[in-house]
Amino acid sequence: MRGRAVTVEAAPGRAAREYEEVRFEVADGVAVLTLDAPARRNAMRVQMLLDVWHALDRADRDPVVRAVILTGAGPAFSVGAELDGPDTLVRALNSDVDGHTPTGYREPAGRITERMFSMQKPVIAAVNGDAVGGGASLIAGADIRIASDTARFGFVFTRRGVVPEGGSSWFLPRLVGVGKAADWILSGRVFDAAEAYEAGFLTRIVPAAEVLSAAHACAAQFARDTSPTSVALAKRLLAASWGTPLPGQAAAEESRIYASRVDSPDAREGILSFLERRPAAFPPLDPSPAQRF
Secondary structure (H helix, E strand, C coil), X not given: CCCCCEECCCCCCCCCEEXXXXXXXXXXXXXXXXXXXXXXXCCECHHHHHHHHHHHHHHHHCCCCCEEEEEECCCCCECCECCCCCCHHHHHHHHCHHHEECCEECCHHHHHHHHHHHCCCCEEEEECCCEECHHHHHHHCCCEEEEECCCEEECHHHHHCCCCCCXXXXXXXXXXXXXXXXXXXXXXXEEEHHXXXXXXXXXXXXXXXXXXXXXXXXXXXXXXXXXXXXXXXXHHHHHHHXXXXXXXXXXXXXXXXXXXXXXXXXXXXXXXXXXXCCCCCCCCCXXXXXHCC
């Protein structure tokens, strides 16, 4: 993706790119990506989605970053595509230069959730308010979803004459089951946080004022307590398990990776820190090809 981001100088561990519609900050090992168009309730334009993709990619490549929080500015997370006329989606598609590939069009929300899925760092969606349409699709690709108890959700595509995007037809059945996914996607109805939590779509619901602090507390455990290489490999195992029909195949892959790590500096530090009753000081993410996604 290209986009129109402007490169600027930055201190180590800070963003080295200034985005048009996303704020990107790094502190204490946590990158916070904020959809930053509160006046339009973070309704999505192509540029916003390009900015999100670039920011996620940067966070995944930055060795300082141990976890990522994705949130929205203002009272809404995102109400989906900005609609300003019957040809809105046509114009957006035509302007999305990077989406037009030799094998066909790939819409930007799907490119984002695919990038989230392949990331080595955990992504926490801090859903500060309504997440509808593309907003709901984006959070479906996150690893953890912490939401306001007053937030509303909706995969409203059939009510706009289109179909699901953002990979939501793949993520949602795996999160909530085929029956509930069919209910939400086919009807396009809007539902509340309680229903989303009960169905397993949300990891946790908290009062709106506590969403970001809860997300930071969640992210801090990755920066403070876990091996970045182990987290990356655990994400890889979880991703692979969704395409594995039998548990034995998943166990075999676990065993292969487990055996490769028992004599690693991470394992030695994890065991010693436990025995010595002290915080672990794990080495950085292992960059060897065997550990990459």
